[in-house]
Amino acid sequence: MxxxxxxxxxxxxxxxxxxxxxxxxxxxxxxxxxxxxxxxxxxxxxxxxxxxxxxxxxxxxxxxxxxxxxxxxxxxxxxxxxxxxxxxxxxxxxxxxxxxxxxxxxxxxxxxxxxxxxxxxxxxxxxxxxxxxxxxxxxxxxxxxxxxxxxxVPACAGRLAVGFQAGQVLMAGVPWQDLPGAVGAVSSGRLGGVVVMGRPDASVADFLTVLHSAGEVPVLVAVDEEGGRVQRLRDVIGRLPDAASQAEENTPEELRAMVADHARAMAGLGLDMDFAPVIDVGGGPGIGDRAYSDDPVLVAEYGMAFVDGLSAAGITGVVKHFPGHGRASADSHLRLPTTPPLEEMLAVDLEPFRRAIEAGVPAIMVGHLDVPGLTDGRPASLSAEAIDGLLRDQLGFDGLVITDSLDMGAVTARWSTPEAVLAALGAGADIALLGDTTELDEVHSAVVAAVESGELAPARLAEATARVLRIKGLDPCTLAL
Incomplete structure (x- = not known):
């Protein structure tokens, strides 16, 4: 200095x-x-x-x-x-x-x-x-x-108001044309992040400018921009090929450059985060051409090239769907899938995540997956054994953990939205992802009440808040003054 x-x-x-x-x-x-x-x-x-x-x-x-x-x-x-x-x-x-x-x-x-x-x-x-x-x-x-x-850092985060902390760990999907309607939730501190939904046109940039200026603390704006059939911004900044084609038609270096160009356009619109790439091994139900390959080493190589390209433009990449959806039995949008047993997952499906963690990936999305020998019939997204145990303790990941959307059939069949949010946060997730803002007030109040009653440990909420603020480039010790 x-x-x-x-x-x-x-x-x-x-x-x-x-x-x-x-x-x-x-x-x-x-x-x-x-x-x-x-x-x-x-x-x-x-x-x-x-x-x-x-x-x-x-x-x-x-x-x-x-x-x-x-x-x-x-x-x-x-x-x-x-x-x-x-x-x-x-x-x-x-x-x-x-x-x-x-x-x-x-x-x-x-x-x-x-x-x-x-x-x-x-x-x-x-x-x-x-x-x-x-x-x-x-x-x-x-x-x-x-x-x-x-x-x-977590101790400083714990000095922040509980309502503020509760808002920071909640992110919700918002149709792009309704983004101005989210200003109130952001400015009041009840919502720390939004996911842009639908197929925006160029006016989304103006909406995001307003949203970014709404709160005391910056809102985190994410999007699903994988390429291929999962690409929200195609009408605004052009197309990316699907993951399978990305790997077939490009070297990792070429992919990194391609994604960096695309990410600069994303940043220009006001995006901060991309829920991509998919680093699942294999194209099982719900995945298909969203996966790079059946080879875990190749998946890791191309996945991190994608993350590096995003990072070059200041976009945070979120690899998904931990601990691996590629060989799962069903589409988690519909019902809770079962993966191969943990022993097999460790040898194959978890290898790209292990390599991504070693390379310093900033954020991981946890999927709604039942892993025999690990989650005991619960989705990994709500499982302390999967998040705190496998991801944090065994694999050593200390970055941001985000759940897959909690409005998917794998979760809603057994848990209400407030129940799922509390289970996810208690299991070690840092951001609970809501499908929309319909139940935001109820969920926010449930998190505050759970902390006040001791159902959710204050230190767990503070830890999650600190990680969210770190991704936003903020220090809780400064905010706590």
Whole structure:
């Protein structure tokens, strides 16, 4: 990071960036052991947290003393913020602020806590400019309350209003001509994402411009743009061949370039996410020419070329349908299909997903599939064994998990929409995908009520919210101020 200029406001940004650089999503940071025997009755207040730059972070107390947390060794003075060293610390009153004086003469004020919360913004607080150092103070307060081994990003997300969190984990299909009607749901925070349905014309770009400006937090706009018969935008930005033809007629490099061109046109319309590619192995019921091949290695190679092409234009690709629909017994739009047993799936169908995860795919859609030996008659989309167990723990995926649409026959035969949403979130999904907005109010209220009653763990909702915000390029520790 370049050294910040002299004005104090720029230095405050530097502090925020320094703090964010240590909010490591991959997991909690181990705390250094501290001997507390003989501690004075009144311990100096913790007033700030800054990055060490070596994988840990430093807690600054009101005396200006630094305690190291994490794996980094105790740093020799001077402490650095960005590329500027702290040359002195002013202020020793535990109730007051502490000012760090940087080597260029500028000052940064750290405060012990964030502003009081009220109503009106994602955190439930009044809309006002937080004081300098408030981000450090928020993180410090979390560390004090929850311990220094807490995972900071989900902890910050948990400070956001429950209603806001509930909205972020809900996405719904909206016919393109009805997109203006979704503005209210987005602006109120009840809906965090929309899927553009139907066959839009060029005016969809104007609708999406309005939608993107509707909320305090950006809405996530997705579309099914696989190519072939599953291609919503063909009348606006042209056609892509189906997946089978993509693999037959192009090298992976050629496909990557083709998709990148197509994705730039998608981004120009206001799209953020593509529910593609399909990386199922084989063209069973409901899949057909949507699959690249019967060869899992080839499927992975072409699937990631597609994802890379999307990424080149800033579009998030969502590979689907985990753990593999290609050899399932039926179309999940109609009823719950059964896949081959888990042992066979691990050897064949899961191989493209394993390779995609190793390549850093950002998002995975979980299908409505019963996997013998894994899901015990439940759809994988509602199964903790499939999501938390197989996908997260066994395969090591830490990205965004989205359900397939919960209005499909595989789900609706046994679960109401609110029941399915709560089951999916409880199983580890980060976004529950609704077929439309008809039941949005009921579903949103059900999620809030489930958290308040303990049916849905607050930490699970916070974890899902944090992943959604990460895809949107937002940090919950900033929103929580």
């Amino acid at each position: 370049p050294a910040p200029p002299n004005p104090t406001n720029s230095i405050v940004v530097s502090v925020v960036m320094a703090v964010l650089s240590v909010v490591v999503w991959a997991g909690p940071v181990a705390a250094a052991q501290t001997d507390t025997e003989g501690a004075a009755p009144t311990t100096p207040a913790l007033v700030g947290v800054i990055a060490s730059g070596e994988g840990g972070y430093w807690l600054i107390d009101s005396r200006g003393e630094v305690e190291v947390v994490g794996q980094a060794p105790a740093p020799p003075p001077p402490v650095a913020i960005g590329e500027l060293s702290v040359v002195s610390v002013l202020g020793s009153d535990p109730a007051g602020p502490v000012v760090l004086v940087l080597e260029d003469g500028s000052e940064v004020t750290l405060v012990a806590s964030a502003p009081d919360a009220g109503d009106g913004d994602p955190a439930g607080g009044a809309s006002s400019e937080p004081p300098a150092g408030a981000l450090s103070g928020l993180i410090a307060s979390i560390l004090i309350e929850e311990g220094s081994d807490v995972a900071l």
